[in-house]
Amino acid sequence: MKFPDAYDKLRNWSTKLAHMGSAMALLHWDQSTQIPKNGMRGRADVIASLAGIRHGMATDPEIGNLLDIVTASPLTDDNLTPEAINIREWRRGYDRMCKIPQALAHELAHVSAEGQFVWQNARPDNDWGRFKPYLQRLLSLKQQEAECIGYVGEAYDALLDIYELDLTTARIEPIFRKLAPALADLTQRISSSMPRRNTEVEYGKYPIPDQRAFALMVAKEIGYDLDSGRLDASAHPFTTGIGPGDVRITTRYSEDYFNEGFFAVIHEAGHAIYHQGLPLEYWGTPFCSPASLGVNESQSRMWENFVARSAGFWKFFYPFAQEKFSALKDIGESRFLFSINKVNPSLIRVEADEVTYNLHVLFRFELELALMRGNLMIDDLPEAWNSKMDDYLGLRPRTYAEGVLQDVHWSGGAFGYFPTYTLGNIYAAQLIFKAEKDLGSLEERFAAGDYKSLLAWLRTHIHQQGRRYAPSDLILKITGEKLNADYLIRYLTSKYKALYEL
Amino acid sequence: MKFPDAYDKLRNWSTKLAHMGSAMALLHWDQSTQIPKNGMRGRADVIASLAGIRHGMATDPEIGNLLDIVTASPLTDDNLTPEAINIREWRRGYDRMCKIPQALAHELAHVSAEGQFVWQNARPDNDWGRFKPYLQRLLSLKQQEAECIGYVGEAYDALLDIYELDLTTARIEPIFRKLAPALADLTQRISSSMPRRNTEVEYGKYPIPDQRAFALMVAKEIGYDLDSGRLDASAHPFTTGIGPGDVRITTRYSEDYFNEGFFAVIHEAGHAIYHQGLPLEYWGTPFCSPASLGVNESQSRMWENFVARSAGFWKFFYPFAQEKFSALKDIGESRFLFSINKVNPSLIRVEADEVTYNLHVLFRFELELALMRGNLMIDDLPEAWNSKMDDYLGLRPRTYAEGVLQDVHWSGGAFGYFPTYTLGNIYAAQLIFKAEKDLGSLEERFAAGDYKSLLAWLRTHIHQQGRRYAPSDLILKITGEKLNADYLIRYLTSKYKALYEL
Numbered sequence A, B: 001m002k003f004p005d006a007y008d009k010l011r012n013w014s015t016k017l018a019h020m021g022s023a024m025a026l027l028h029w030d031q032s033t034q035i036p037k038n039g040m041r042g043r044a045d046v047i048a049s050l051a052g053i054r055h056g057m058a059t060d061p062e063i064g065n066l067l068d069i070v071t072a073s074p075l076t077d078d079n080l081t082p083e084a085i086n087i088r089e090w091r092r093g094y095d096r097m098c099k100i101p102q103a104l105a106h107e108l109a110h111v112s113a114e115g116q117f118v119w120q121n122a123r124p125d126n127d128w129g130r131f132k133p134y135l136q137r138l139l140s141l142k143q144q145e146a147e148c149i150g151y152v153g154e155a156y157d158a159l160l161d162i163y164e165l166d167l168t169t170a171r172i173e174p175i176f177r178k179l180a181p182a183l184a185d186l187t188q189r190i191s192s193s194m195p196r197r198n199t200e201v202e203y204g205k206y207p208i209p210d211q212r213a214f215a216l217m218v219a220k221e222i223g224y225d226l227d228s229g230r231l232d233a234s235a236h237p238f239t240t241g242i243g244p245g246d247v248r249i250t251t252r253y254s255e256d257y258f259n260e261g262f263f264a265v266i267h268e269a270g271h272a273i274y275h276q277g278l279p280l281e282y283w284g285t286p287f288c289s290p291a292s293l294g295v296n297e298s299q300s301r302m303w304e305n306f307v308a309r310s311a312g313f314w315k316f317f318y319p320f321a322q323e324k325f326s327a328l329k330d331i332g333e334s335r336f337l338f339s340i341n342k343v344n345p346s347l348i349r350v351e352a353d354e355v356t357y358n359l360h361v362l363f364r365f366e367l368e369l370a371l372m373r374g375n376l377m378i379d380d381l382p383e384a385w386n387s388k389m390d391d392y393l394g395l396r397p398r399t400y401a402e403g404v405l406q407d408v409h410w411s412g413g414a415f416g417y418f419p420t421y422t423l424g425n426i427y428a429a430q431l432i433f434k435a436e437k438d439l440g441s442l443e444e445r446f447a448a449g450d451y452k453s454l455l456a457w458l459r460t461h462i463h464q465q466g467r468r469y470a471p472s473d474l475i476l477k478i479t480g481e482k483l484n485a486d487y488l489i490r491y492l493t494s495k496y497k498a499l500y501e502l
Helices: A001-032 A036-057 A061-072 A082-099 A102-125 A128-149 A155-163 A171-191 A208-222 A259-276 A293-307 A311-324 A333-339 A356-372 A378-393 A417-437 A443-447 A453-460 A471-479 A486-500 B001-035 B037-058 B061-072 B081-100 B102-122 B128-149 B155-162 B169-192 B208-224 B258-276 B293-307 B311-324 B332-338 B357-374 B378-393 B419-439 B442-447 B454-461 B470-477 B486-502
Strands: A231-233 A240-243 A246-251 B231-233 B238-245 B246-251
Touching: A001 A036, A001 A061, A001 A082, A001 A231, A001 A240, A001 A246, A001 B001, A001 B037, A036 A082, A036 A102, A036 B001, A036 B037, A036 B238, A036 B246, A061 A082, A082 A128, A102 A128, A128 A155, A128 A356, A155 A171, A155 A356, A155 A417, A171 A356, A171 A417, A171 A486, A208 A231, A208 A259, A208 A311, A240 A259, A240 B037, A246 A259, A246 B037, A246 B208, A259 A293, A259 A453, A259 A486, A293 A417, A293 A453, A293 A471, A311 A333, A311 A443, A356 A378, A356 A417, A378 B332, A417 A443, A417 A453, A417 A471, A417 A486, A443 A453, A453 B128, A471 B419, B001 B037, B001 B061, B001 B081, B001 B238, B001 B246, B037 B081, B037 B102, B037 B238, B061 B081, B061 B231, B081 B128, B102 B128, B128 B357, B128 B378, B155 B169, B155 B357, B155 B419, B169 B378, B169 B486, B208 B231, B208 B258, B208 B311, B238 B258, B246 B258, B258 B293, B258 B454, B293 B419, B293 B470, B311 B332, B311 B442, B357 B378, B357 B419, B419 B442, B419 B454, B419 B470, B419 B486, B442 B454
Parallel strands: A231 A246, B231 B246
Antiparallel strands: A240 A246, B238 B246
């Protein structure tokens, strides 16, 4: 077989895998938004079956032969054409998957599913003992997986690489080490300046249909195409790409708290806008994918925090908000702006503000690194968690549920995932800085209702690039600099100095 | 390999096929009810990919070996245990599928999809010439398929059997021949008695949220479990079984016409109630399936016509309807009852009443039989259609769209499907007669709000039987009689004699 035939067969295989992915995404979405009560009981089995079938297709030995053909006869010397990118990514994904013995893959899938299920009940029951054996088992399986995949530096790197291509402990640790004291210091200064103003204005009466209408209006205005998406309610907000013209978002509303529903919509719209801007003519191939989890997170965080919590943004949108919500009628714009930007160290990551959020991530990174290295035993994890929490945020969980049991990630075996959240923030700050250099003051544009300029900049530099570059190369190419946490530190310090008059 | 292992492997295979079916059903449902506009463009490809993958799994050669093992070593002499039923149905389905060469299966799938697409546009354009070559091609492919499957009597039987197990032309033709003149005569007598009363009360203002609430209340009352289902709006009403606790229905509302939305809900609820009453502990295997399309249709028609258009039913529900809809406030119950039971020969099958509906089906059966036999050429089909329409219903289509282009079935290659509609009516009449013998006057039960008795009777005799019996055996077992159209003729004659005072 010659190159063109082999490439076509691979593209066809890749598209069929993507179609199975579409079906699985829809099954998940439906399970979270539409399913009747009794439909739940069979749904997990359906998704597991499709995952198994998909895994069989993904590791089909014939694919190895086709990959050998296309890698032996390169189409062109340019390794950044869509075709070259796809071949590179197919090769990488296939080789990694084939390195994991079927028995291990099967056990991982099985224990992850079970672990998540046990965690779901152990958390509300505050029952660490019930969850512990699963976490122990998952850690051991992930250590085995890392050995199968292989690594240069250390085992944890093999897991980091799953979520953020080419990321290593050696690369991320110094960056995180620099970030930690700067954020801890900023948090400390903010905390000691409080309470300065009473600004709980985001608590009040916010009727859900009005929240939905307002959030949709804003999401549309910043660039989320509702002809290629939709907004529903679910227990946990998420974005799911079901097809080339079908990227759906969800949120969770609270009738008496504005922030929860609104900022989740903008966060998810940030992901969705990225998906909608990918090179869709290559849908079904790796080229038409976000560059990485971290870059994907940079888009959601950028729209949620850098844009939708900025003064310029509310200069434009606050009159609409006041018109929609009677609770805001007598609240001045600056009071509202302060209230949605309050910094308040708390125990739960998903409720954390822009500044302290990263501290939650940083100590989770340290904990899972120690676990993978064997420097920390599962038995000692709850206490290690609590003492890190105390070190970084000055708070001590009173229960397992408030501490080590709070996140879903480890229960599904996702070690190495947390760092991508803070990476997203670092990328976002670095990118926004460059965008502002190219476009001039963004605050002014936001205040004038111009979100198209930033969107167009992101489309060109990030969205349309798909998975062309590894994330570190992408950042370097756009900003002319390596990953640099200084931008995030500078952005947060300057923003919160002004807000808190530090 | 021994029997138990082989059986377990087959059950596992069957369940995985069912899981793929669940995903495909959800993709279809979503496409009809929830999908954003631009999601449409990729959806057909996703469904086609899953269908292809599922077909590969269904015809896996290893399954043939497993079937040989389980059929060679019967578990027990009782051939009506769930296991024996599953083996029988797996064998039948697998053997039939393997008889069709892959090239033919592929071409059929391809031309059917294209044919449906062309038909969708040809019908509104009244363009028979554009659709004709596809119909010609589909007929020829279905003739080839019939030859591959094989038959005793004639080629058409091989197609009938796809939709209604064991049905043959020789068995159905005398029954239809008896039905046709009786219905034509009844229609004639009704028509010549008209117009007797002005009763267009079903036209008026029926707000859609009220229609939805009322229809849901009734559907629940007759036994549709909404914890295991839901109701949405779509262009064409349908029922879809997505999982063991998830059977969804849709309807189409018209703001100013009560019948359209309401009776579609009851019709689909009839299908859904059947699905919800199957032996669900065997979900994923053939035993947990409707006995046939005809029996499935008997359930929808029974609830829609025999129950929900009866005097007893409205004796109970009319006060609720009057309370809900101001349009009915000053309309007496008997006037309403007459209006929803009007008989009026018309050109379009899906808009036909209870009496004339079967005449539409009967001449389609004659036409497709003649096509399969080679006694009628595609070129002559439009004129043959129009003259049959004239013979049976005294009307002549003025356009192709009103005539030969009106139904979707043939455009997808579904020759042999139409008879199951009238079979459903015949089954329903025969079953209701027996139910009444066992339970006493159903009208009285309906008037008293008792729908549980009929439901329980159907659960025992039909729903819980799943696919245990061939449909002809099922009817014989329940009623002690072979299929007999007299019950339908008697039911319609007596009902409409009373309504029209003939």
